[in-house]
Each structure stands twice: as structure tokens, then as C-alpha cells.
Amino acid sequence: MKIASWNVNSLKARMEHVQAWLESAKPDVLAMQEIKMESHLFPEQAFQALGYHCLANGQKTYNGVAIIAKTPMQDVITQIPNFADEQRRVLAATIGDLRVIDLYVVNGQEVGSEKYQYKLNWLEALQRWLEDEAARYPNLVVLGDFNIAPDDRDVHDPEAWHESVLCSTAERNAYKRLLDLGLLDSYRELDDNGGVFSWWDYRQAAFRRNLGLRIDLVLISQALRGQLKAAGIDREPRKWDKPSDHAPVWVEL
Secondary structure, three states: OEEEEEEOOOHHHHHHHHHHHHHHHOOOEEEEEOOOOOHHHOOHHHHHHOOOEEEEEOOOOOOOEEEEEOOOEEEEEOOOOOOOOOOOOEEEEEEOOEEEEEEEOOOOOOOOOHHHHHHHHHHHHHHHHHHHHHHHOOOEEEEEEOOOOOOHHHEOOHHHHOOOOOOOHHHHHHHHHHHOOOEEEHHHHHOOOOOOOOEEOOOOOOOOOOOEEOOEEEEEEHHHHHHOOEEEEOOHHHHOOOOOOEOOEEEEO
16 A cells, blocks of 8 residues: 655645646555645545545645545544644544544744744644554554654754754654654655655755755554555655645555
8 A cells, every 4th residue: 555645735736736646656545735725625526536535624725634545534533632723734534444644743933933832732732642543543654744854864954954943852852752652754664864855945946956854754653564665755746847845755555
């Protein structure tokens, strides 16, 4: 089974890109972030025509997550339990024998800002929820735009990004606490090398110069470790006309 994640940075703007990538990459499951549309506007029929079932948890203009899958989805959750939040950033569903949780983690804007504190609070609530989910669902996949570069291998210039948002100690510690729940970074299970990224700024020819961060992740539970066959980042869509600033990331079980 091939499971992928992609921050599409507006599904309305990138729909043709997503359709083209689905036809070439053929994932069984695709989790999307920043769809930037209300749920009732999600182009369900277009994805159904490609053989996918659909779930969307969207909002106007900002945020929004969605999952499409070749098989039906059940036991849907659209918000972190016991955490008041109007932003649409999470979507969980059971797909076959897998529990899949799609995340668009808060950016945080700047270390020390109110949005940064909101991010840390959000991550704390996420940890509590994932602890419960991991106990209920041994075959767990948690994927999405984490807005955290796990370590310096995932940063094109660690010195320049040192203690900046996405790379700060507090954020990385929060991420490590998620791994402590028994989750594994599927990409790092297979590749220890640095310099491979999933996001590049639109400015300063960042993609051409490979000035990026690896912030789009697919985490899998220990129970799935033996099923891990391959994991990667598909840079090709980032080369297309008017692309998302993120590339799709994927894992094959």
C-alpha cells in the first residue's frame, strides 16, 4: 500500500497538479493539507472519477485537510478532542486495518509570539490525543505538514535557522515526544542522509538552489515497522508551473 502526504497550498489552484500526480504516482491514500476551501466545496466527484473515496475538513481561505483513499474510510475525527480550536487542522480515519491521521501543524510565525505559544499548546494537545489513538490502533500512520524540521540534517543552513521557528528546541522537543509514543519517521528508517527536503520558499530561487527544509513527514507505529518497504519525497511536482511550495512525501507498506 502506498500512502502519501502533500501540502497542496490551495487545492483550487493545484487541482490539475494533484490529478496529474495521482495518475502517475498512484497512491492508495493521499492526505492533503492547506486545501484552503470549505468542506462542501471539495471536488469530490473529480476524485471519485479517479477511484477515490473522499473526506474533507476544510475552512474558507485558510488551513483545511483532506484524505482520499481507494477504500472506504470509517471512524472519522475532525478535531483534537478536548482542545478548543476553530482552525481545521486534523482529520483521522480508519482505512482497512490502518488508522491514518492527517495533520497540518501550526506554523508558529516567530519564536516567542502568541502564534508560537499556540503551536506549542496545540502540539501538547496533539500528543495527548495521539497517545490515546496509539493505544486504540496499533497500525497507526500520522502524516502531514508538521512545520518542524526534526534535526539539522533536515535544514539547508542549520546555523541560519538555529532557534528560529520550525527549528527551535521547544518545537523539536515536542516532536520528539510524539516519537516517544512509539512512532517512527519512515524516511529516516531508510535514509540517514541530510540535504533532502520537502519544502522550499518561493523566494530567492530556493528550489533551484535546494535551500529547503524537510517538514513534511510520514510517521508509522512500531507495529508497521516490519512492513516498511520504501519511503521518499517526490520533487517533480515542485518543478511544475505555479507549484505548491511543498513536494509530496510517501511511504510504501
